[in-house]
Amino acid sequence: MPFEPKVNVLLVDDHPENLLALEAILGSQRQNVVRATSGAQALRCLLNQDFAVILLDVQMPDMDGFETAALIRQRERSRHTPIIFLTAFSTSDNMVFKGYSVGAVDYLFKPIHAEILKSKVAAFVDLFQKTVEVKRQAAQLAQMNTELRKREEMFRSLSACSPVGIFLTDTLGKCTYINPRYQAIYGMTLEESLGEGWTQTIHPEDRGRVIADWYNISERRQEYTAEFRILTSTGIQRWVHMSSSAMLSDQSEVIGYIGTIEDITERKQAQEEHINFIREQAARQEAETANRLKDEFLATLSHELRTPLTSILGWSKLLRQRKMDEKAITRALETIERNATLQAQLIDDILDVSRIMRGKLKLNLCQLNLTSVIATVVDSVRLEADKKNIQLEYIIEHTNTQNEATRNTIGDRENFPSLSSSPEGTANSSTSFVVCGDPNRLQQIAWNLLSNALKFTPKDGRVEVRLLLSAESSSETLQPQQHHSSAAKSSLALIRVSDTGSGISPDFLPYVFERFRQADGSITRHQGGLGLGLAIVRSLVEMHRGSVHAESPGLGQGATFTVKLPLMGTGKTTEQEEEKEDQEGTTKLITNYTTKSENTSCSAG
Known part of the structure; x- marks a missing residue:
């Protein structure tokens, strides 16, 4: 039921006991009783309040009820307020007519009957409330009609212009x-x-x-x-x-x-012209960028080839003079061999990029275990790490049959396992990381990432290689026709290489895997290189239906490269025996899982 505010009822009598009696009779939540002990006080109450009805005593000193009623009727605000006279004396017709002439609507004679008083007041309270509501609705309707006329006129004006x-x-x-x-x-x-x-x-x-x-x-x-x-x-x-x-x-x-x-004809024409302009501008910028990168690459290539050649020629001339002792000769041969190897690596990278761009690079796929692949690469770069006193860690994380994460940390050469000769050496870290891939190219991926990390990590730094499993779906990595059956919960193997080196700026991070792109920094220029290693990594990873991405908080804060490769199924192969879980819930290491083949396909059995 909607809330209705209380209605004011004015009681006017010069005797407080009469006012108290009237208020007791009218005691109700519907009305708010206001008392006045004289006609002047009643007039003051009417200055700022509206009343549903006024109960006015006739016999009062100074200003009687008739005079008070006449003054009430003179004011516009209270002109139509109902007045009920209360009297205990004259009931003559002249007195009654006089009361009606000054604005009374009714007479009540003392002693007052409580029920009659309550019913009359209730009737005027209801009338007042309904009158207020009618006025409100009338005002609202008038306002709505005014607004409607304004809107109609506004619509006509707006529509016309x-x-x-x-x-x-x-x-x-x-x-x-x-x-x-x-x-x-x-x-x-x-x-x-x-x-x-x-x-x-x-x-x-x-x-x-x-x-x-x-x-x-x-x-x-x-x-x-x-x-x-x-x-x-x-x-x-x-x-x-x-x-x-x-x-x-x-x-x-x-x-x-x-x-x-x-x-919108003009806008469409402008959009078409703008699109054509953007396309022309993008094509021109792309051509200019390609030319610039080509020039930069050729200059870098010339420098990278000339540097080892200069060293080789210099030491060759010294050897031809035959004036060197045995120690110097050994040093000369080592330098020549090292620079020749560097040149061969540069040429191999260029040839790899050429084959990738022409779609001529082939993969010799077979089932293999990433633990041994990464271990071989880590062992091959450990000498370079030792020269710079870099802490090189190889961490293998895997999940046992109780789905508890465990890890093997391989910190130095003495503790480094020989996976091919010691099956029990790294238990619980074998079958989890079986993929279908080219062993040479996967080693190349790991070697490029590790050598890159070592190159840009200063002395006494740290490089970490972490091999782990990911429970995320491999549907985005594999093509639809390449999904292999697997009972394992994990579907991806992750190779994560982190370093504490020079880091990558946020501006260059999106371009770190592009061919011939190198960050413009003194550290990068000092380290040299053609800017092909990471581009080759991305291409080789994608050829294995995987993905690679780089992260770095910024310059001087190191970098992390993560390779994701789809795992093979858990079925048997022709040269593999399935290892059952032992009673303690551990999984034994299978070191001879891979069967190297020249075939370019893998099957999960």
């Missing part, structure tokens, strides 16, 4: 109103525009789509927007933007549609 076409349709989509701008856009008369004329102007190639979409969306009471072509009566083609929405009745029923039409 609107820069866009405005239309109204019935529920069947037939136009019932259009503004002048609508006619100008379509080049149609008023008669031609009304009804279904607008559908005939839609370009034949767009007509079916536009009409079908309009009806489908309108049925769902959704706003419709579309861009399409029209043909004016003179045959001119224009692009327009239409927007429409349903008009609903008070019962939420669709009574029609209102919409706008905007001529």
Whole structure:
């Protein structure tokens, strides 16, 4: 039930005991009783309050009830407030007529009957409340009518001078109103525009789509927007933007549609010109970037080839002079061998990139275990790490049959396992990391990442290689036809190489795997290289249906490279025996899992 504010009732009597008695009779939550002990006090109460009824004693000193009532009726605010006279003396007709003449609506004679008083007051309270509500509704209706007239006038004015076409349709989509701008856009008369004329102007190639979409969306009471072509009566083609929405009745029923039409021909032409300009600009910039990268690569290549050649030629001349002792000769041969190896590596990288770009690089796939592949690479670069006193760690993380994460940390050469000769040396770290891949190319991936980390890590730094499993789906890594059956919960093997080196700037990070791209820094220029190693890594990883990404907090904060490769299934192969889980829940290491083959396919059995 809605809340109704209390209504004021004014009691006027010069005897406080009478006021108290009246208030006791009228005690109710519906009215707020206000007391006055004189006519002057009653008039003051009427200055800022409205009352549903006034109970006014006739016999009062100074100003009696008749005088008070006359003054009440003189004020506009209280002119129509009902007044009930209370008297204990005269009941003559003259007295009653005098009371009515000054504005009384009723008389009550003392002693007052409580029920009669309550019923009369209740009637005036109800009348007051209803009067207030009627006034409120009347004011609201008047305001609504005023607003409606303003809106109608505003709509007419806006419609007449609107820069866009405005239309109204019935529920069947037939136009019932259009503004002048609508006619100008379509080049149609008023008669031609009304009804279904607008559908005939839609370009034949767009007509079916536009009409079908309009009806489908309108049925769902959704706003419709579309861009399409029209043909004016003179045959001119224009692009327009239409927007429409349903008009609903008070019962939420669709009574029609209102919409706008905007001529966007110039905008479409400008967009097309802008797109063409952007394409030309992008093509020009791409060509300039390609030329710049080519020039930078050729300059770098020339430098990288000339540097070892200079060293080889210099030591060769010294050897030809035969004036060197045995120690110097050994040093010369080592230097020549080292620089020749460096040149061979540069040439191999260039040839690999050439084969990748031409799609000529082939993989010799077989089932293999990544633990041994990474171990071989870590062992091959350990000498380089020792020269710079870099802590090189190889960590293998895997999950046992109770799904508990465990790890093997291989910190130095003495503790480094020989996976091919000691099956029990690294238990629990074998079958989890079986993939289908080319062993040489996977070693190349690991070697490139590790050598890159060592190159950019300063002395006394740290490089970590972590091999682990990932429970994420490999559906984004494998092609649909390459999904292998597997009972394992994990579907990806992760090779993560982290270092405490020079890091990668956020601006260069998106380009770190692009060919011939190198960061513009003194550290990078000092370390040299052609900028091909990471590009080769990405290409080889993708050829293995994997992915690789780089992370770095910024310059001087190290970097982390993560390779994700899809795991093989857990079935047997022709040269593998399935290892059963022992009673303690551990998984034994299978070192001879891989069967190297020249075939270019793998099967999971």
